[in-house]
Amino acid sequence: MLITPGKLLSQINTPDDLRKFDSADLPQVSQELRQYIIDLVSVYGGHFGASLGVVELTVALHYVFNTPTDQLIWDVGHQAYGHKILTGRREVFHTNRLYGGISGFPKRKESPYDAFGVGHSSTSISGALGMAVGAQLKGLKNQHSIAVIGDGAMTGGMAFEAMNHAGSLANTNMLIILNDNCMSIDPNVGALKEYLTDITTSHTYNRVKEEVWNLLGKMSQFGKSAREIVSRVEDGLKATLLRQSNLFESLNLRYFGPIDGHDVDHLVHVLNDLKDIPGPKLLHCVTVKGKGFAPAEKDQTKWHAPGKFDKITGEIFKKIPDTPQPPRYQEVFGHTLVELAEQNPKVVGVTPAMPSGSSMNLLMKAMPERAFDVGIAEQHAVTFSAGMATQGSVVFCNIYSTFMQRAYDQVVHDVCIQELPVVFCLDRAGFAGADGPTHHGAYDIAYMRCIPNMIVASPMNEQELRNMMYTAQLDETQNGKQAFTIRYPRGEGMMPQWRTPFEKLEIGKGRKVKDGEDVAILTIGHIGNYAVKSCQLLENAGISAAHYDLRFVKPLDEELLHEVFQKFDKVITVEDGCLQGGMGSAVLEFMVDHGYTSKLKRLGIPDRIVEHGEQIELHRECGFDPEGIAKTAREMVHAVVYS
Numbered sequence: 202m203l204i205t206p207g208k209l210l211s212q213i214n215t216p217d218d219l220r221k222f223d224s225a226d227l228p229q230v231s232q233e234l235r236q237y238i239i240d241l242v243s244v245y246g247g248h249f250g251a252s253l254g255v256v257e258l259t260v261a262l263h264y265v266f267n268t269p270t271d272q273l274i275w276d277v278g279h280q281a282y283g284h285k286i287l288t289g290r291r292e293v294f295h296t297n298r299l300y301g302g303i304s305g306f307p308k309r310k311e312s313p314y315d316a317f318g319v320g321h322s323s324t325s326i327s328g329a330l331g332m333a334v335g336a337q338l339k340g341l342k343n344q345h346s347i348a349v350i351g352d353g354a355m356t357g358g359m360a361f362e363a364m365n366h367a368g369s370l371a372n373t374n375m376l377i378i379l380n381d382n383c384m385s386i387d388p389n390v391g392a393l394k395e396y397l398t399d400i401t402t403s404h405t406y407n408r409v410k411e412e413v414w415n416l417l418g419k420m421s422q423f424g425k426s427a428r429e430i431v432s433r434v435e436d437g438l439k440a441t442l443l444r445q446s447n448l449f450e451s452l453n454l455r456y457f458g459p460i461d462g463h464d465v466d467h468l469v470h471v472l473n474d475l476k477d478i479p480g481p482k483l484l485h486c487v488t489v490k491g492k493g494f495a496p497a498e499k500d501q502t503k504w505h506a507p508g509k510f511d512k513i514t515g516e517i518f519k520k521i522p523d524t525p526q527p528p529r530y531q532e533v534f535g536h537t538l539v540e541l542a543e544q545n546p547k548v549v550g551v552t553p554a555m556p557s558g559s560s561m562n563l564l565m566k567a568m569p570e571r572a573f574d575v576g577i578a579e580q581h582a583v584t585f586s587a588g589m590a591t592q593g594s595v596v597f598c599n600i601y602s603t604f605m606q607r608a609y610d611q612v613v614h615d616v617c618i619q620e621l622p623v624v625f626c627l628d629r630a631g632f633a634g635a636d637g638p639t640h641h642g643a644y645d646i647a648y649m650r651c652i653p654n655m656i657v658a659s660p661m662n663e664q665e666l667r668n669m670m671y672t673a674q675l676d677e678t679q680n681g682k683q684a685f686t687i688r689y690p691r692g693e694g695m696m697p698q699w700r701t702p703f704e705k706l707e708i709g710k711g712r713k714v715k716d717g718e719d720v721a722i723l724t725i726g727h728i729g730n731y732a733v734k735s736c737q738l739l740e741n742a743g744i745s746a747a748h749y750d751l752r753f754v755k756p757l758d759e760e761l762l763h764e765v766f767q768k769f770d771k772v773i774t775v776e777d778g779c780l781q782g783g784m785g786s787a788v789l790e791f792m793v794d795h796g797y798t799s800k801l802k803r804l805g806i807p808d809r810i811v812e813h814g815e816q817i818e819l820h821r822e823c824g825f826d827p828e829g830i831a832k833t834a835r836e837m838v839h840a841v842v843y844s
């Protein structure tokens with residue numbers, strides 16, 4: 202479908218083209234950019250509300266600063282669609298997030314304008330500070346370093362680590378732009394949100410600020426000393442008016458704002474003024490997530506990443522299947538957690554800013570006093586869970602596999618060394634799909650199974666997930682002084698009728714899915730459903746394959762593995778996880794430790810970065826889609842015949 206940009210936007214292939222326009226044209230450029238984003242995302246999908254919220258900011262930043270020489274980092278990067286369209290990717294933007302197409306997030310390899318790769322939250326200030334200091338060391342005094350960070354991302358501890366450091370580097374030329382829209386994916390949470398609301402609504406402070414600001418602006422032509430006098434007056438006023446030092450200024454960051462983040466003319470004026478003010482600065486911009494598209498302004502969580510939609514009516518396109526379909530795993534998690542919490546008063550839930558993404562919002566709605574959204578703070582989420590566990594709470598801490606990487610030390614130091622029975626539900630485990638390598642949950646089997654006092658399990662379907670969650674919260678399991686990791690993928694399971702009765706699982710016990718004679722396929726988790734199809738393909742080719750679902754990577758079902766290695770001299774392991782240290786490695790260790798000499802082939806995520814695409818496209822690329830598994834089995838069986 203041909204989507205054509207507006208008259209001015211069609212003339213902008215790089216920010217240099219943008220900077221040729223008169224500033225009076227910028228409102229029109231912004232309007233055309235906003236419409237182009239609406240046109241594109243309505244047809245191709247992707248993230249939406251956040252990019253609409255920073256249209257004017259994007260135009261103003263590329264207009265005022267000399268990008269790509271000036272370094273511009275977008276925190277998380279889900280709001281960078283306008284940035285990509287203005288920086289040479291307008292004509293290819295329809296490939297956004299598609300296999301082989303451009304990434305949904307800024308990426309250094311993709312463009313010189315993408316100063317820093319992002320996707321995980323709260324990294325922009327650290328990256329920008331590093332760039333500012335690096336430029337200083339090279340003597341580049343006029344290179345600007347800018348971090349655009351949302352109020353949600355600002356709740357990430359890393360942002361505070363970076364601001365703490367920035368405040369100690371008075372001569373470092375860095376600008377932080379706080380894009381404050383009161384939203385994370387869900388409404389933003391925490392004391393910082395309250396503080397930002399206070400400072401935004403403190404009218405006295407803002408009125409006097411405006412007068413001081415104008416005075417500062419008028420005096421800017423009188424040189425440095427005059428400006429210093431006025432800014433001292435401004436500091437005194439702030440301290441007096443706010444009866445508390447500004448949070449950011451208490452960290453030695455020069456705070457400016459709050460200003461309207463949708464007034465492109467004012468943004469250009471303010472950014473030009475700030476360019477000449479040395480040292481670490483923070484500009485507080487107030488915006489609306491989804492600005493300019495009424496449904497997205499109204500339901501900001503739903504329109505964070507709505508999928509494809511009718512841009513006229515605002516109707517989001519959803520496939521209406523004619524037969525009952527399996528639910529998403531996250532929904533099974535969410536509903537099952539509510540059921541368990543109803544049965545077991547000790548059950549609580551923790552999510553770091555992903556209530557709707559993980560379906561923790563179901564427990565938050567049903568039992569708000571027993572479910573906690575801690576903000577984008579995975580490290581805190583884990584140790585907060587550990588703290589609750591010391592008091593006897595049965596904690597289901599739900600963190601996307603990729604985001605759990607940020608809290609690894611907390612799992613070791615605060616949970617496992619202390620033998621605390623926290624239940625980690627790692628959603629989006631395995632290939633995440635269109636979000637790409639920053640979001641693939643590739644490493645959790647490897648990074649969790651190597652920690653003592655950790656159980657690692659993965660369900661092949663919804664019933665298995667429910668039974669794992671049920672088993673994990675039982676007193677006997679909780680008293681076992683072991684943490685319990687349950688990892689499952691993004692997307693649907695296999696069972697439309699999934700509300701099955703709970704059954705206690707024996708920890709470390711796998712199951713035989715199918716008998717066979719020629720080759721054994723061992724799987725962990727949902728990918729086992731691929732092996733079911735592979736076995737059918739192999740039967741058609743006259744090969745009899747056995748299939749075992751391990752259920753647990755740790756502890757391994759040694760009885761099952763003895764059966765496999767005593768019967769089969771050809772064995773394949775399959776996992777939607779990294780090969781280095783994954784389930785296949787665990788089986789290999791068992792095989793060698795017990796002196797078996799079968800031929801073993803491990804299928805999974807190879808030791809390289811796998812880009813974005815649909816999950817099945819990535820499974821196929823890495824050779825563990827159903828056909829890929831069958832092909833490996835055929836080659837193993839036939840190889841013996843010919844050798």
Ligand SMILES: Cc1ncc(C[n+]2csc(CCOP(=O)(O)OP(=O)(O)O)c2C)c(N)n1
Binds near residue numbers: 351
């Ligand atoms: C470490 C990490 N945790 C969680 C996420 C998921 N996530 C993506 S965007 C987002 C909300 C960001 O809010 P904000 O920074 O305010 O940006 P906005 O969407 O409001 O523009 C979250 C939680 C992430 N990308 N990285």
Ligand SMILES: CC(=O)[C@@H](O)[C@H](O)COP(=O)(O)O
Binds near residue numbers: 320386558629633636
């Ligand atoms: C940008 C970001 O990190 C989130 O929006 C993430 O893309 C959500 O992923 P899911 O769509 O799998 O919940």
Ligand SMILES: [Mg+2]
Binds near residue numbers: 352353380384389
């Ligand atoms: Mg926000």
